[in-house]
Ligand SMILES: Nc1ncnc2c1ncn2[C@@H]1O[C@H](COP(=O)(O)OP(=O)(O)OP(=O)(O)O)[C@@H](O)[C@H]1O
């Protein structure tokens with residue numbers, strides 16, 4: 001089973017404004033509400049790509065109920081642990097640019113954390129655990145390391161898609177897959193990454209620290225894939241960008257769905273990029289048909305290390 005773990009999920013509240021005026025009353029249009037948070041998005045895309053999975057993590061309050069209900073209505077299995085605090089609402093403002101305001105997430109008590117650790121103790125070597133998104137403010141930045149290690153002693157494949165201190169803390173942990181975007185990779189090594197060449201240089205360092213597969217998403221540029229033998233570069237497919245929220249999570253889900261179908265690494269990478277871009281070209285996350293429509297519209301360049 002693939003478990004996606006979102007410790008800090010969100011209701012994503014999408015609102016369009018023609019022109020954002022700071023300090024003034026702005027009136028929005030075309031509101032939409034989606035269950036969000038990185039692991040939740042990975043679950044939704046996996047499910048759309050016919051890949052069975054279970055969403056775990058913490059939810060609370062009316063927003064938590066919305067997330068659980070919305071996922072179950074789509075056919076995603078959930079085993080969330082309830083918290084006292086309402087799950088956050090993340091505002092995604094669409095004007096001529098996308099502006100995001102993400103909440104910090106509520107207090108997580110030790111008892112609740114223990115329940116999560118118990119869930120991980122039941123995982124086996126047939127399982128994959130996707131640790132995705134930010135950590136709620138109240139938990140230590142090395143929590144993912146602890147969870148990853150607990151899972152790994154049981155033979156679970158661990159995937160990480162996170163940023164800042166929680167990504168830094170994971171350096172050196174032997175992950176199955178890590179997917180930073182170019183800014184997260186730059187922050188990790190405290191450098192500027194403004195080209196595919198730089199992404200490859202620092203992606204290799206990340207791979208050498210123990211990650212089996214490294215995927216670096218680069219927005220409109222596309223993505224880079226690195227393992228110990230091979231580098232692949234994909235140019236992003238062309239299309240009208242509507243909403244890039246969740247594009248990176250779709251990349252992770254596409255790669256995993258590809259591997260789950262026993263595709264080659266190259267085909268899984270193709271699936272990853274098509275999934276990321278298919279989401280960028282949609283208001284909500286992509287559907288299977290959107291991913292399939294893009295699959296053969298872009299080239300992948302390969303080279304040996
Ligand atoms: N403007 C774009 N045009 C085409 N494809 C895009 C565009 N933006 C993103 N994508 C696709 O989505 C993938 C992931 O994008 P990005 O690097 O922005 O992820 P991210 O920053 O992790 O996103 P998020 O955190 O919102 O999920 C890219 O590798 C690419 O395939």
Ligand SMILES: O=P(O)(O)OC[C@@]1(O)O[C@H](CO)[C@@H](O)[C@@H]1O
Nearest residue numbers: 010036037038090102133134246
């Ligand atoms: O605050 P975090 O956990 O870093 O990111 C949360 C978030 O921005 O990521 C997803 C898109 O990747 C959204 O659904 C969600 O609002």
